[in-house]
Amino acid sequence: MTSRGTRALCFDHDHDLNVALKRAVAWSNVDRDVPGGLILLDNAVVSPGAGRRVGLFVTCLVDLMRPSVGFAAVKLLEDAGCKVIVPAQTCCGQPAYNSGDRAHAKAIARQTMAAFEDCDYVVAPSGSCAGTLAKHYPELFDDEPELALKAAAFADNCHELVGFLVDVLGVTSVSARYDGVATYHDSCSGLRELGISSQPRRLLATVEGLKLVELIDNDVCCGFGGTFAAKYGELSDAIVSKKTANISATGADTLLAGDVGCLMNMAGKLQREGKRIKVRHIAEVLAGMTDLPPIGEPVGGTRP
Amino acid sequence: MTSIITTPRFKDNVHEALVDSRLQRAMHHAQNFVPRRAAAVARLPEFEALRNSARDIKNHTLAHLDLYLEAYEEKVIEAGGHVHYARDAAEARRVFLDLCETRGAKAVTKGKSMISEEIGLNQAMEAAGIEAIETDLGEYIIQLRDEAPSHIIAPAIHVTRDDVEADFRKAHRDLPADRDLSQPEQLLAEARGILRDKFLAADIGVTGANFLIAETGTSVIVTNEGNGDLTQILPKVHVVIASLEKVVPTLDDAAQLLRVLARSATGQDMSVYTTLSTGPSRPEDPDGPEEYHVILLDNGRSAMLGGQFRDMLRCIRCGACMNHCPVYQAVGGHAYGWVYPGPMGAVLTPSLIGVADGGQLPNASTFCGRCESVCPMHIPLPKMMRHWREREFERHLAPATIRYGLGVWSFFAERPALYRIATDVAMRALSLLGRRKGRFASLPFAGGWTQYRDLSAPEGSTFQAQWRAKSGAVK
Numbered sequence: 001m002t003s004r005g006t007r008a009l010c011f012d013h014d015h016d017l018n019v020a021l022k023r024a025v026a027w028s029n030v031d032r033d034v035p036g037g038l039i040l041l042d043n044a045v046v047s048p049g050a051g052r053r054v055g056l057f058v059t060c061l062v063d064l065m066r067p068s069v070g071f072a073a074v075k076l077l078e079d080a081g082c083k084v085i086v087p088a089q090t091c092c093g094q095p096a097y098n099s100g101d102r103a104h105a106k107a108i109a110r111q112t113m114a115a116f117e118d119c120d121y122v123v124a125p126s127g128s129c130a131g132t133l134a135k136h137y138p139e140l141f142d143d144e145p146e147l148a149l150k151a152a153a154f155a156d157n158c159h160e161l162v163g164f165l166v167d168v169l170g171v172t173s174v175s176a177r178y179d180g181v182a183t184y185h186d187s188c189s190g191l192r193e194l195g196i197s198s199q200p201r202r203l204l205a206t207v208e209g210l211k212l213v214e215l216i217d218n219d220v221c222c223g224f225g226g227t228f229a230a231k232y233g234e235l236s237d238a239i240v241s242k243k244t245a246n247i248s249a250t251g252a253d254t255l256l257a258g259d260v261g262c263l264m265n266m267a268g269k270l271q272r273e274g275k276r277i278k279v280r281h282i283a284e285v286l287a288g289m290t291d292l293p294p295i296g297e298p299v300g301g302t303r304p
Numbered sequence: 305m306t307s308i309i310t311t312p313r314f315k316d317n318v319h320e321a322l323v324d325s326r327l328q329r330a331m332h333h334a335q336n337f338v339p340r341r342a343a344a345v346a347r348l349p350e351f352e353a354l355r356n357s358a359r360d361i362k363n364h365t366l367a368h369l370d371l372y373l374e375a376y377e378e379k380v381i382e383a384g385g386h387v388h389y390a391r392d393a394a395e396a397r398r399v400f401l402d403l404c405e406t407r408g409a410k411a412v413t414k415g416k417s418m419i420s421e422e423i424g425l426n427q428a429m430e431a432a433g434i435e436a437i438e439t440d441l442g443e444y445i446i447q448l449r450d451e452a453p454s455h456i457i458a459p460a461i462h463v464t465r466d467d468v469e470a471d472f473r474k475a476h477r478d479l480p481a482d483r484d485l486s487q488p489e490q491l492l493a494e495a496r497g498i499l500r501d502k503f504l505a506a507d508i509g510v511t512g513a514n515f516l517i518a519e520t521g522t523s524v525i526v527t528n529e530g531n532g533d534l535t536q537i538l539p540k541v542h543v544v545i546a547s548l549e550k551v552v553p554t555l556d557d558a559a560q561l562l563r564v565l566a567r568s569a570t571g572q573d574m575s576v577y578t579t580l581s582t583g584p585s586r587p588e589d590p591d592g593p594e595e596y597h598v599i600l601l602d603n604g605r606s607a608m609l610g611g612q613f614r615d616m617l618r619c620i621r622c623g624a625c626m627n628h629c630p631v632y633q634a635v636g637g638h639a640y641g642w643v644y645p646g647p648m649g650a651v652l653t654p655s656l657i658g659v660a661d662g663g664q665l666p667n668a669s670t671f672c673g674r675c676e677s678v679c680p681m682h683i684p685l686p687k688m689m690r691h692w693r694e695r696e697f698e699r700h701l702a703p704a705t706i707r708y709g710l711g712v713w714s715f716f717a718e719r720p721a722l723y724r725i726a727t728d729v730a731m732r733a734l735s736l737l738g739r740r741k742g743r744f745a746s747l748p749f750a751g752g753w754t755q756y757r758d759l760s761a762p763e764g765s766t767f768q769a770q771w772r773a774k775s776g777a778v779k
Contacts, residue, residue, distance in 0.1 A: 058767050058768065060717075062767060063727070063766050063767040063768055064727055064730075064731050064762055064766055064767075065731075065760065065762045065763070066762075066763060067763050067764075067765070067766060067767035067770055068763060070767035070771070071767070071770075086767075086768065086771050086775075088720040088721065088724065088768070089720060089768070090716065090717040090718070090719075090720050090723045091717045093717070095710065095713065096710055096713075096714055096717075097690070098671060098690060098693070099693060099697065099702065099706060099710055100690065100692075100693030100694040100695070100696055100697030100698070100702065101694075101697050101710050101714070102694055102697075104710065104714040104717075104718070107714070107718050108714070108717050108718060111718060111720070115720070139687070188670070188671070188672035188673055188674070189671075189673070192672075192673040192674070192676075192677050193673065219674070220630055220672075220674070221630045221670045221672035221674065223630065223670060224670065225669070225670025225671060225672070226670075226671075227706070228668070228669070228670045228671075229752070229753060230750075230752030230753050231667065231706070231752065232315070232318070232667075232668050233752045233753065233755055233756050234315075234318060234319060234322060234756070235318050235322075235631060235634060235635065235668060236670075236756070237756035237757070238322050238634040238635075239630045239631070239634055239670075240756075240757065242630075242634075264759070264760050265757065267758075267760055268743070268753070268757030268758040268759055268760065269756070269757040269758075271743060271757070271758040272745075272756070272757045272758050292763065293742060295760050296742050296743040296758060296759075296760035296761070297742045297743075298739065298740060298741055298742035299739070299742070
């Protein structure tokens with residue numbers, strides 16, 4: 001399907017008329033002077049992301065704790081033909097927003113919107129942060145109509161990484177290999193705010209060597225909840241303990257999800273319980289970038 | 305019991321609940337509601353459309369609440385009943401006790417009513433020397449145990465069958481020791497036997513209301529045991545106590561709401577009994593009360609109408625939010641410390657007892673959003689919990705450590721260049737510290753986290769620093 005052999009992704013252009021129409025609308029908004037031109041309903045068309053400037057909102061946890069997820073996201077986006085840019089950024093402001101500190105949340109939101117102003121899309125490897133950009137920014141400014149409009153326009157272009165690949169770019173497969181049995185946890189914001197559910201499963205199904213087993217109560221929170229995990233540690237612990245029991249019950253050797261916060265919580269609990277389950281962000285597996293140790297494991301794989 | 309508010313001690317309550325193995329066993333069964341609701345919803349293709357319609361009905365009613373309340377009152381009076389408005393809990397109790405006193409009532413049977421819990425009616429009756437008899441099986445059990453309900457539709461969900469048998473053997477003095485009570489049906493039969501005499505001897509019957517219908521002046525209750533019917537039909541006086549947002553315009557509207565209520569609550573298509581009462585018994589009726597009174601409670605609700613918490617007034621008390629809440633599932637309802645538990649309680653409690661006392665509840669949420677996703681009335685529960693956090697923050701009620709931490713974090717988050725340099729230095733250092741194990745079993749300032757789980761160490765240099773170095777090299 002793809003003309004460039006190095007591309008790791010496949011696209012299906014006429015599998016769904018809605019996707020095609022959505023794409024047509026998106027295309028009408030970008031520079032038409034795209035190399036190779038555009039024939040929408042033709043399977044010979046490559047790189048639906050070609051010519052699109054995608055701003056990577058890397059998210060503070062990926063930026064600080066797990067940069068490799070950011071590079072995996074860049075690879076996936078570039079493989080889809082996107083031009084990836086990374087404006088100077090910090091955090092989406094969710095910690096302030098969810099702590100009731102609207103003033104700081106607004107300041108950070110204004111800063112983020114300005115930083116990504118010239119991007120066609122803003123994509124984040126996190127349902128939680130993407131949810132903040134796409135669902136909560138307009139709400140945050142509901143007492144300032146002009147900024148609310150601006151935030152709504154900004155929000156329309158914000159996406160979670162895997163949802164963006166599948167729903168907007170029409171990516172149907174990746175070329176990656178991962179030898180193992182994995183289970184997938186549906187992080188709350190991605191699932192319920194953005195409808196990320198089938199997309200990761202569709203792409204994981206195309207990873208060679210990977211067998212996906214479903215997790216009981218996959219739609220139940222892992223107990224992370226940002227500051228909740230520290231503020232209500234005992235309660236958070238009770239919730240994550242149920243989660244790790246369910247993860248163990250799958251028999252999977254790998255746990256995947258789309259949010260580093262949830263992953264750190266579940267990895268931290270699995271490790272405290274002495275369970276040897278590898279924990280990774282889904283982007284690492286989809287991009288075939290699993291050379292670095294799993295979350296919370298040392299380089300070289302030695303165990304204490 | 306309900307008048308003691310332990311909400312400010314929420315964290316202690318949580319601890320006690322988590323180490324209570326009997327409670328944990330009981331809470332395990334509570335999770336049966338989740339698949340039952342899912343199955344009921346799956347059986348009804350128009351469920352989503354009904355949800356939207358249910359939301360719209362309540363929104364319309366709330367926008368014209370004054371008109372519908374007047375219309376409702378007029379119809380109740382037309383049917384021969386009486387309406388008493390009560391601004392707060394104390395007024396509602398006084399109205400009720402006056403009714404008892406003037407009628408010389410000594411024994412009062414009660415159907416399940418959360419408003420009765422909210423106003424502390426049983427305690428008020430006890431103080432006035434009137435016997436309150438709970439007739440809902442769950443309420444009857446917790447009354448024996450001197451406890452408050454731990455769930456708005458399943459008040460005794462925190463007790464096991466064994467607990468109930470032990471309670472009955474203790475309280476029912478005439479119960480032979482060799483009587484088999486090993487099956488739930490046998491427990492039900494035992495309670496029914498005791499309650500039958502009480503129903504017949506009661507002077508007044510009290511029920512709540514799921515809906516009040518303005519078109520006809522009718523109150524509607526839904527039950528599964530039939531105790532509500534006996535409560536309101538057998539005594540000479542039937543008193544309905546309900547909060548004012550229970551009113552809906554028409555019978556059709558109530559019918560629509562009923563279609564989402566039981567499905568969301570227990571996963572039943574309908575509850576076993578849906579009972580409509582309009583006024584006292586008419587001459588041609590074979591039975592029914594001689595008097596019919598409605599106590600309409602405001603208790604802060606009219607103030608909610610004009611503010612950020614208005615959507616909460618759509619709540620039809622199905623309990624789906626708590627059934628699906630990971631926090632409620634972990635600790636049960638008593639930990640919330642007052643009448644209303646779970647996500648709806650986390651929004652309602654600060655409205656009713658004040659944010660200074662109730663503020664813990666809207667904070668103790670991961671904002672996972674499962675409550676909102678199952679709410680038949682589309683109430684944005686996480687959003688309203690966030691509104692409470694905003695009020696706390698504005699009033700400096702949030703803990704100093706949180707405020708201080710947020711301040712420092714915001715300082716950096718609003719300065720991207722400084723942030724990039726500072727975080728890169730910090731992450732490199734942390735990464736070095738945690739290199740051997742790849743994680744920390746404990747770390748200063750992260751005790752809230754590392755007390756329960758390991759903290760993964762950062763990889764090293766931050767993404768932004770690496771990206772900048774890389775793109776600088778390319779250029």
